[in-house]
Structures are given as C-alpha cells and as structure tokens.
Amino acid sequence: MLEALKEKVFRANIRLVEAGLVILTWGNASGIDRSKGLVVIKPSGVGYGELSPEKMVVVDLNGNVLEGKLRPSSDTPTHIVLYRNFEGVNGIVHTHSTWATAWAQSKLPIPSLGTTHADHFHNEIPCTRFLSEEETEENYEMNTGRAIVETFARRDYLSTPGVLVAGHAPFTWGKSVDDAVNNSIVLEEVAKMAFLTKMLKSDVETLPVYIIDKHYSRKHGKNAYYGQKETLGND
Amino acid sequence: MLEALKEKVFRANIRLVEAGLVILTWGNASGIDRSKGLVVIKPSGVGYGELSPEKMVVVDLNGNVLEGKLRPSSDTPTHIVLYRNFEGVNGIVHTHSTWATAWAQSKLPIPSLGTTHADHFHNEIPCTRFLSEEETEENYEMNTGRAIVETFARRDYLSTPGVLVAGHAPFTWGKSVDDAVNNSIVLEEVAKMAFLTKMLKSDVETLPVYIIDKHYSRKHGKNAYYGQKETLGND
Amino acid sequence: MLEALKEKVFRANIRLVEAGLVILTWGNASGIDRSKGLVVIKPSGVGYGELSPEKMVVVDLNGNVLEGKLRPSSDTPTHIVLYRNFEGVNGIVHTHSTWATAWAQSKLPIPSLGTTHADHFHNEIPCTRFLSEEETEENYEMNTGRAIVETFARRDYLSTPGVLVAGHAPFTWGKSVDDAVNNSIVLEEVAKMAFLTKMLKSDVETLPVYIIDKHYSRKHGKNAYYGQKETLGND
Amino acid sequence: MLEALKEKVFRANIRLVEAGLVILTWGNASGIDRSKGLVVIKPSGVGYGELSPEKMVVVDLNGNVLEGKLRPSSDTPTHIVLYRNFEGVNGIVHTHSTWATAWAQSKLPIPSLGTTHADHFHNEIPCTRFLSEEETEENYEMNTGRAIVETFARRDYLSTPGVLVAGHAPFTWGKSVDDAVNNSIVLEEVAKMAFLTKMLKSDVETLPVYIIDKHYSRKHGKNAYYGQKETLGND
Structure with missing residues (x-):
C-alpha cells in the first residue's frame, strides 16, 4: 500500500540526516496521498540507520494506523492537523535543527534580511505562541498543530512554508515531502545567516x-524565470 | 573477563570520536557490571585509532586494576565515586566537547530553554563549584567525583544525567554506557542551542x-508514549 | 564548442559544493574565452549532482544563448556586465556562502583585519548600495552588475577581486574561473575571521x-616571492 | 638525505589539512635534525594534494637551500629564528586556523580559562606586538621570528608551546613536528572554547x-601520571 510514497518518505527522512538537520532519533518527515486521504510517516523513536521503506507507518486523517507494525511518530497529530488545514501541502518535516531551534527558543520570528530568505520564504518565518497549561496536558501534539494554524490565520502558508514552534523547534512543509525537506534545509541556513547578521548589526x-517581492517572484508564480522550463512557476 | 562489556565500552569510546565530541586522546567512557562490582574503562592517553576491546582496563570499586596491561584513564577515580554514589548508573562518559566546555568554563548551568533539553534532561544541567586548593592537590580526581555528588545532593541524577565540572568539562551518565554516550551527544547539542539562544535574547x-514536565514525561517514566513498545518508559 | 572551457567551468562549479560554499542549486561559476567573446556558465536551477560539462551553456556578451539545451543561470546578465567592464577578469563566481552573506545582509564592508585578508584582497571587501525600486523591477540582474561596477569606480577590481551585494550575497572574480573559486573560498574564510574578531573586540x-601592502606584494606583482618560479607575480 | 624526517614533515603537513587547520596552500610544518643542524620544510605555495616527501626542502640554519627543486616556504626565516633561539624545539607549525587567527587579529592573548588549555599550555597563549614599518619592509619573516622570541623573553617556550602573531596567525612548536601539529590542534580548540566562554561571560x-598547575603537571614533568609508562613525563 502506497509503496511509492513510502519510498519517498523514507528517502526524505534519510536526507534530513545527510543534511545534518537531525541526530539520534530526532525529527520526522511525512507525505500524504491526497486522493486516498492517507499519510505515510516515520515510526517513533527508531534510529535512522534502522529505517527502511517498509517500516514507514500509514495513518488516516483521524490518526488511525492502517498499516505498519511500529507506532507512528509521536508528532503524528501535529502533521494531521496541518494536512487538514493546509490543503496545498503534500509533505511535512519536523526537525530540531540547531540554528532554527535557537530562534524558536528565543520566541523570535526570523526576519527577512536577505535574498536567500526571500528566494524561498516570502516573509518572516513566524514563531507560534506558547501553548497554555491545558493545551499542553491534553492533546499536546494536536494543539501544537492548531497553534501553527492559528499563526497562519493572516499569513499565506504556501509562500511561507515553515514555522518556529515557541520553545520547541521548526516545522516546514511543501508541495511534496522532498520539497518540505528542501525548505528545512533553507530554513536552517537562513536562521544561521540571520543570527550572524544580528550579531554584526543588532x-x-x-x-x-x-x-x-522581486526575489520571491523570480522563483515562484506565473512570472518566475529561475530554473528550467519544466519547473518554472511550479512552486 | 567481561568480554561483552569491554566490547560495549570500546564501541562507546569510538562513538565519541564519530560524534565529534573528542579529539586527540581526550575523553573516556566506562561501564560497570553491577553484579560483580567491576568497572571497564578506557586506558589513559591512548589514541582512539589504537584502541581495541582487549585494551580496555578492568578495575574494582576501590580502584585496583584487575586486568589489562595499560594504566586506566587518569579520571578513573571520578568514575568510581560516581558509580558508588549513583547506584542507578551503569555507564559514564567524560568529554571536553566544545560548547558544553564553554559553559563549564563560564561556571554557568545550562538552563532549560527548549524541548530538546527537556526531552532528555528534566531540569537545568548544573555546574559544580571549583575544588579548593587542598582538594586539588590530593586525590584530585576523587574529589572531582565528590563535588559532582555534592552538586546532586538536592537533584535527581537519573532525570538530569549530566553535569558541568567548573573550569573543566562535562560528565554524563546513563543506564548503560551507550545511553551515557547519547546523553553526551544531547548535552553538547543543547549547550550549543542554549548559547545561541542567549546571544539572540540575553x-x-x-x-x-x-x-x-510534559516533554520529559513523553519520553520517560510510566506514562511515556515516545518510541516503540519495547522501549517505552524504560528510561 | 569551447569544450576545454566547459570542462573548467563544470569543475569550478563542483568545487563550490566541495568547499561547502553552496547548497541545493544556489551559486554559479562562469568563464570567458576573451578571444571569441563567449561566456560559459552553469544552467539555471540544476542540481550539482546532475551537472556535466555538456550541460554548461554558451552565451555571447549580449546575453544570446549560442549553445546549450538549458537556460543559463538567471544571474547571467550580472556576469556579462562584469565581463564587459572588468577586462582583466576571465572567471566569475557567485555564491550565498554563509559568513560572507551575513556581512552582505548587514550592508557592511569586510575590513582588512589580518594578513589572511591582505594576502588575497588588497583592501576592504566593499558592499554595494541597495538597488532602487526601478532598478529592481526592470533588468534587475543587469543592474546588479552595474551597481558592482559603480562600487569599483574608485577601487581596483584586480587587487580586490570580490564584492558583497547589499542584502544579497558575494561575487568574486579572477584571472581564471579556478582563481575566482579560490577567491570565493578565501572571501568566506576572511568573512568568518572578521566576524569573530569583531565579536572579540568591537x-x-x-x-x-x-x-x-607587504602581505599583498609578497604574493602579487613583480616583487612577489611567495610560491614557485612559474607562478611568482602572476596574480 | 634526511629521508625519515622528510616523511615525518610531509605527514605533519597532511595532518594539518585533515584536522581542518589549513585550506588552499596556507600553513606549513617543519622539523629539524639537531645533530646536523638541518631543517626540512614544506615548499612554498604548493597545494597539499601535490605534496610528497621528496618535495620537502632541506635548508641549513642560515637559510641556504641544500636540497630540493622547489623554493622553501616563504616563512622559512621565521622557522629558522625559532630553531636558533628555542633549542628544545624540534618541530614548528604555522597555520591560519580560523579561531586562533581571530584572537591574533584582535591582538589579544588567549587566557587560560579551563583545564583543556592548562593540560597543554601552562599559561595564557601570548600575542606579539605589531612589527614596525622598518621591520616589515626588510627581513619581514626573520623579524616575525624575532618578535616571537621577544614575546618569550620572560616566558617559558617549552610549557607554552605556541604564540599568536598580531594581525597574522598562530605558530606552535614541540619536541617533534608531530607534537607541534598536536599543539596546533589544541590551540585552535582552546581558541574556540575561550571565544565562546567570553561571549557567555565577558x-x-x-x-x-x-x-x-595541577592539570599541567598531571601531563608534563616528573610527577606526570596521565598516559602510559613509556610516555609519562616525557613532555
């Protein structure tokens, strides 16, 4: 079931390790088959060296496990809330990448200080509020997803495909799980660049x-002219 | 004698190099067989490229060498004091990892600024006091262990499995030597994240x-729900 | 056509990845055949793992594509303006390398704080002004080149072979594309050293x-004495 | 001539690359045969990928090249002054390693902030004065050596085996060229740790x-007890 998607989600998880964004068992990537309404996600607490496509877990949008011997990532309810609310999203990634996590721990959005940022995230990368004690004690992961959705109430999740969860770490998304991994790589890099820039000039x-606007539109939308014909304006 | 433990301690020492936590001959990992009261530890001043399981040294809890042609780590008395006082601990690791050592040199505890920290260390990672001149001149390594134990007089060493020795560097421990290595990896990462967070927002x-509390209990104790059934609540 | 130059430009692009200066599809290197007035440049938005010498694109100094199935880098007009105005230059590199980009985002020149800098860049590495709204909306990449040329109106582009584009990232150049890559490597390193120095002593x-002057002239010009006979004073 | 020493010096130069202390053609290592009064040193401006033991250059203590087709490192006169004045030294290393160079650019000594430092350098790592204009214009490299010797007029070069040259970069030395490489590795690491400590607590x-004193004497001198019998107190 969903073998091609399992393969993609497996490889996306491995890319997170290769890009230096996760260590130990931290982080997880998922992808969705929108036609079936099914999500493929990394199993919880399994080391990346032991992962394989078959170990990926299939869940529905109510969080029921439909296939897989292992428990899904404990962050699965967060992914599901995002898939339910961000309909243009087909892949989601969560990491504790170092520099982005430092911004999340500071409860500060990452400001758009350069074209590296603007090429991929149209505006600042926002930071959620802290969850309340009640939201933390019951349905914590689901409420984390809701706080992300709330943060995007007046923002465009498609042109700003990532967020910092206050006191926690980043989530990114994209039109595919591979695209979501790319956005995690970019987010970590712009987090580092913005940190260094702030140190040089507070x-x-x-x-x-x-x-x-120029940089974002060079790469995205109908007037995009960065890249080759088959990819122009696709993201 | 203790061949399986020697293999584990050997591999734990190599993991420290692979994780970038030690260079040259710095650092050491040990494990204990609680039923026999014997400790297996790295030999002193031997390069990691020359290590092998057979070169590990076996000492008892009085510091007598029972097996091994090489002298044990000069930090062996510190390990022994910790094994004697922290009865739930079966593995200990000492490194001079860069970011954790900077906190130790600053004599500042690492505050719990995010869930990455809380997932593994229930509270701040404390820093010992400096040893006095007398404690330094005689039985220095044993007194280092005693200062660590003193630091945990009103703390829980099981839920905060690591410490900074003031002006020196970190020690971590765990229910196995491999677990202690994991805690060293996490300690270095949260030390870096906390440093960057402090720079962004003093x-x-x-x-x-x-x-x-939520994050610590997601991973540890009887209500844990992170990971797979066989590991849940085991640490 | 221009097979030897395509090979050189291809390898220069790969060196950028190996040196850790570019990730994903960021960055581009080009070289010029001055006798023919033709430029060889990386195609736009193609991953480095998929590059090959044959995929390099040949353009003339009016920006017309003369050979290649792929679209040239979107930064091609910037390269062309530089080749037209900096006649001693035969290779150009653009990256978003982390530390240099932080300086560009700060709109601060990199001051000459040490001999590492002076060995390769005779004076501070300047930062351009921001483009105006008009310059940004039409012919953005060409105007970026013009702003660089303007920045060097009273500077020597041969002895300071690089620039920071304000809010964007660095460009470097050299007597060959390989030399331009070397200058990108040095620029990133001196950007990091200057950052750290500023933090230590504002x-x-x-x-x-x-x-x-001593350090620059040790390596460059007719009295150079660094290196071997065949290379002395050549750069 | 001096084949064994050439091999050692060659390997020491390669270790500098492997340890991440040099890029491009920066840095150089040398060793001396005290019985013959001859120095083996890296050739000038040759890439590390092209080095071999046979390419090492042999010079006497007056700077005359006795063997080798290539010109010796442009820093050879600095090495020679140090060998002439520091008689217990048999190997010298010069790098532009990033964090140590930042301290040199700041003209600040690296203070002894922790046991990592004290284990290898008994006191602060000093920084020279700037050379005068006259000293810079004539015999610059020889005068650099003299400024280092002057800095150690009231210091012990054996227990503090390294220095920062103001505005330039570090030199280290040791009882062998391999020992000098180790000291360069340690110097870079303590430079980074001291930087981070200063940022946390100015x-x-x-x-x-x-x-x-305790830490230095654990590793060095007649009461040393770190390491194995054959190495105890040897350095």
Missing part, C-alpha cells in the same frame, strides 16, 4: 519590500 | 514548567 | 597599511 | 592557579 533592517 | 526565560 | 582597528 | 576569570 539594528539591521529587513530587506526593502520591492527586493523581497 | 534575558530569555526558561521554558514554562508544564511544558518541561 | 573596536578593532584595521591592519597597519604597511603590513597590508 | 568578565570571566582565569582558572585558579592551583588548578592550572
């Missing part, structure tokens, strides 16, 4: 809006 | 206690 | 001019 | 003298 201003 | 507050 | 002064 | 105090 009162640095964000990039002028017309440069932000 | 007055950052620690994570709300109810989130700290 | 009011650090630049290196005395006579030491700057 | 007014951090140096380690108490009795702990410094």
Whole structure:
C-alpha cells in the first residue's frame, strides 16, 4: 500500500540526516496521498540507520494506523492537523535543527534580511505562541498543530512554508515531502545567516519590500524565470 | 573477563570520536557490571585509532586494576565515586566537547530553554563549584567525583544525567554506557542551542514548567508514549 | 564548442559544493574565452549532482544563448556586465556562502583585519548600495552588475577581486574561473575571521597599511616571492 | 638525505589539512635534525594534494637551500629564528586556523580559562606586538621570528608551546613536528572554547592557579601520571 510514497518518505527522512538537520532519533518527515486521504510517516523513536521503506507507518486523517507494525511518530497529530488545514501541502518535516531551534527558543520570528530568505520564504518565518497549561496536558501534539494554524490565520502558508514552534523547534512543509525537506534545509541556513547578521548589526533592517517581492517572484508564480522550463512557476 | 562489556565500552569510546565530541586522546567512557562490582574503562592517553576491546582496563570499586596491561584513564577515580554514589548508573562518559566546555568554563548551568533539553534532561544541567586548593592537590580526581555528588545532593541524577565540572568539562551518565554516550551527544547539542539562544535574547526565560514536565514525561517514566513498545518508559 | 572551457567551468562549479560554499542549486561559476567573446556558465536551477560539462551553456556578451539545451543561470546578465567592464577578469563566481552573506545582509564592508585578508584582497571587501525600486523591477540582474561596477569606480577590481551585494550575497572574480573559486573560498574564510574578531573586540582597528601592502606584494606583482618560479607575480 | 624526517614533515603537513587547520596552500610544518643542524620544510605555495616527501626542502640554519627543486616556504626565516633561539624545539607549525587567527587579529592573548588549555599550555597563549614599518619592509619573516622570541623573553617556550602573531596567525612548536601539529590542534580548540566562554561571560576569570598547575603537571614533568609508562613525563 502506497509503496511509492513510502519510498519517498523514507528517502526524505534519510536526507534530513545527510543534511545534518537531525541526530539520534530526532525529527520526522511525512507525505500524504491526497486522493486516498492517507499519510505515510516515520515510526517513533527508531534510529535512522534502522529505517527502511517498509517500516514507514500509514495513518488516516483521524490518526488511525492502517498499516505498519511500529507506532507512528509521536508528532503524528501535529502533521494531521496541518494536512487538514493546509490543503496545498503534500509533505511535512519536523526537525530540531540547531540554528532554527535557537530562534524558536528565543520566541523570535526570523526576519527577512536577505535574498536567500526571500528566494524561498516570502516573509518572516513566524514563531507560534506558547501553548497554555491545558493545551499542553491534553492533546499536546494536536494543539501544537492548531497553534501553527492559528499563526497562519493572516499569513499565506504556501509562500511561507515553515514555522518556529515557541520553545520547541521548526516545522516546514511543501508541495511534496522532498520539497518540505528542501525548505528545512533553507530554513536552517537562513536562521544561521540571520543570527550572524544580528550579531554584526543588532539594528539591521529587513530587506526593502520591492527586493523581497522581486526575489520571491523570480522563483515562484506565473512570472518566475529561475530554473528550467519544466519547473518554472511550479512552486 | 567481561568480554561483552569491554566490547560495549570500546564501541562507546569510538562513538565519541564519530560524534565529534573528542579529539586527540581526550575523553573516556566506562561501564560497570553491577553484579560483580567491576568497572571497564578506557586506558589513559591512548589514541582512539589504537584502541581495541582487549585494551580496555578492568578495575574494582576501590580502584585496583584487575586486568589489562595499560594504566586506566587518569579520571578513573571520578568514575568510581560516581558509580558508588549513583547506584542507578551503569555507564559514564567524560568529554571536553566544545560548547558544553564553554559553559563549564563560564561556571554557568545550562538552563532549560527548549524541548530538546527537556526531552532528555528534566531540569537545568548544573555546574559544580571549583575544588579548593587542598582538594586539588590530593586525590584530585576523587574529589572531582565528590563535588559532582555534592552538586546532586538536592537533584535527581537519573532525570538530569549530566553535569558541568567548573573550569573543566562535562560528565554524563546513563543506564548503560551507550545511553551515557547519547546523553553526551544531547548535552553538547543543547549547550550549543542554549548559547545561541542567549546571544539572540540575553534575558530569555526558561521554558514554562508544564511544558518541561510534559516533554520529559513523553519520553520517560510510566506514562511515556515516545518510541516503540519495547522501549517505552524504560528510561 | 569551447569544450576545454566547459570542462573548467563544470569543475569550478563542483568545487563550490566541495568547499561547502553552496547548497541545493544556489551559486554559479562562469568563464570567458576573451578571444571569441563567449561566456560559459552553469544552467539555471540544476542540481550539482546532475551537472556535466555538456550541460554548461554558451552565451555571447549580449546575453544570446549560442549553445546549450538549458537556460543559463538567471544571474547571467550580472556576469556579462562584469565581463564587459572588468577586462582583466576571465572567471566569475557567485555564491550565498554563509559568513560572507551575513556581512552582505548587514550592508557592511569586510575590513582588512589580518594578513589572511591582505594576502588575497588588497583592501576592504566593499558592499554595494541597495538597488532602487526601478532598478529592481526592470533588468534587475543587469543592474546588479552595474551597481558592482559603480562600487569599483574608485577601487581596483584586480587587487580586490570580490564584492558583497547589499542584502544579497558575494561575487568574486579572477584571472581564471579556478582563481575566482579560490577567491570565493578565501572571501568566506576572511568573512568568518572578521566576524569573530569583531565579536572579540568591537573596536578593532584595521591592519597597519604597511603590513597590508607587504602581505599583498609578497604574493602579487613583480616583487612577489611567495610560491614557485612559474607562478611568482602572476596574480 | 634526511629521508625519515622528510616523511615525518610531509605527514605533519597532511595532518594539518585533515584536522581542518589549513585550506588552499596556507600553513606549513617543519622539523629539524639537531645533530646536523638541518631543517626540512614544506615548499612554498604548493597545494597539499601535490605534496610528497621528496618535495620537502632541506635548508641549513642560515637559510641556504641544500636540497630540493622547489623554493622553501616563504616563512622559512621565521622557522629558522625559532630553531636558533628555542633549542628544545624540534618541530614548528604555522597555520591560519580560523579561531586562533581571530584572537591574533584582535591582538589579544588567549587566557587560560579551563583545564583543556592548562593540560597543554601552562599559561595564557601570548600575542606579539605589531612589527614596525622598518621591520616589515626588510627581513619581514626573520623579524616575525624575532618578535616571537621577544614575546618569550620572560616566558617559558617549552610549557607554552605556541604564540599568536598580531594581525597574522598562530605558530606552535614541540619536541617533534608531530607534537607541534598536536599543539596546533589544541590551540585552535582552546581558541574556540575561550571565544565562546567570553561571549557567555565577558568578565570571566582565569582558572585558579592551583588548578592550572595541577592539570599541567598531571601531563608534563616528573610527577606526570596521565598516559602510559613509556610516555609519562616525557613532555
């Protein structure tokens, strides 16, 4: 069942290790088959060296395990809330990558300070609020997803495909699980660049809006001209 | 004698190199066979490229060498004091990993600023006091162990499995030597994240206690739900 | 056509990945055949794992594609403006390398704080102004090149073979594409060293001019004495 | 001539690359045969990938090349001054390693903030003065050596086997070229640790003298007890 998607989700998880974004058993990637409404996700607490496509777990959008001998990632309810609310999203990644996590621990959004950021995230990468004690004690992971959705109430999740969960770490998403991995790689890099920029110039201003818009639209949307014909404007 | 434990301790020492936590001959890992009261530890000053399971040294809890042609780590008396006082501990690791050592040199505890920390260390990672001149001149390594034990007089060493020795570097422990290595890896990572967070926001507050408790209990104790059935609540 | 140059430009692009200066599809290197007035450049948005010498694109100095099935780098007009104005330059590299980009995002030049810098860049590495809204909306990449040329109106592009584009990232150049790659490697390293120096001593002064001159002239010009006979004073 | 020493010096140069202390053609290692008064040193400006033991250059203590087709390192006169003045030294290494160079650019000594430092360098790692204009213009490299010797007029070069050259970068030495490489590795690591410590606590105090002395004497001198019998107290 969903063998091709399991393979993609497996490889996406491995890419997280190769890119230096996860250590030990931290982090997880998932993908969804929108036609069937089924999510493929990493099993919980399994080391990356022991992963294989067959060990991926299939769950429905109510969180029921439909296939797989292992328990799904403990963050599965967060992924499900995001898939339910962000309909254009087909892949989700969660890591504790170092520099992005430092911003999340600071409860500060990552400002758009350069074109590296603007090429991939149209605006600042926001940070959620802390969950309340009640939200933490019951349905914690589901409420984490809800806090992310709340953060995007007046933002466009497609053009800003990532978020910092306050005191926790980042989530990213994309039109495929591979795209979500790319966004995690970019998020970690812009988190580091923004940190270094702040250290050099504590009162640095964000990039002028017309440069932000130019760079984002070079790569995304109908007037995109970065890349080759088959990919232009696809993301 | 203790061949299986020697193999585990050997591999734990090699993992420290692979994880980038030690260079040259720095650092050491040990494991204990509680039924026999014997400790297996790295030999002193031997390069990691020359290590093998047979070169591990067996000592008893009085520090007598029972097997091995090489002298045990000069830090052996510290390990022994910890094994004598922390009865739930079966493995100990000492490194000079960069970011944790910077906190130790600053004589500052690592505050719990995020869930990465709370997932593995229930509270701040404390820093010992400096040893006095007398404690330094005689039985220095044994007194280092005693200062660590003193630091945990009102703390739970099982839920906070690591410490910074002031002006020196970290020690971690665990229910096995492999677990102690994992805790060294996590300690270095949370040391780096906490450093970066402090640079971004010097007055950052620690994570709300109810989130700290939630994360620690997701992974540890009888209500744990992170990981697979065979490991749940085991640590 | 231009097979030897395509091979060189291909290898220069790969060196950028190996040196850790680019990730994903970021960055591009080009070389020029001055006798023919033709430029060989990386195709746009193609991953480094899929590159080969045959995929390099040949353009003339008006930006017309003369050979290649793929679209050239979207930064091609910037390269062309530089080749037109910096006649001693035969290779150009653009990256978003982390530390140099942090300086570009800060809109600060990299001051000459040590001999590592002075060995390769005779003076500070300047930062351009921001483009205006008009310059950004039309012919953005060409105007980026013009802003670089403007920045060197009263500077020597041969002895300072690199620049920071404000809010964007660095460009470097050289007497060959391989030399331009070397300059990107050096630029990233001196950007990191200058950052760390500023953190240690915020009011650090630049290196005395006579030491700057000594180091630059040890490696470059007719009195150079660094290196072997065949390379002395060649750069 | 001196084939064994050439092999050792060659391997020492390669170790600098493997340890991440040099890039491009930066850095050089040398060794001396005290009985013959001859120095073996890396050739100038040759890439590490092209080095071999036969390419090492043999010079006497007056700087005359006795063997080798290539020109010796441009820093050879610095090495020679050090060999002439530091008679217990048999190997010398020069790098532009990142964190140590940042301290050199700041003209600040590296304070002894922890036992990692004290285990290898008995006191702070000093920084030279800047050379005068006259000293820079004539016999620059020889005068660099003299400024190092001057810095050690009231210091013990054997127990503090390294220095920062102001505005330039570090030199280290040792009882063998391999030992000098080890000291370069340690110097870079303690430079990074001291930097991070200063960032965490700008007014951090140096380690108490009795702990410094304890750690240095654990590893060095007649009462050393770190390591194995054959190496105890040898350095």
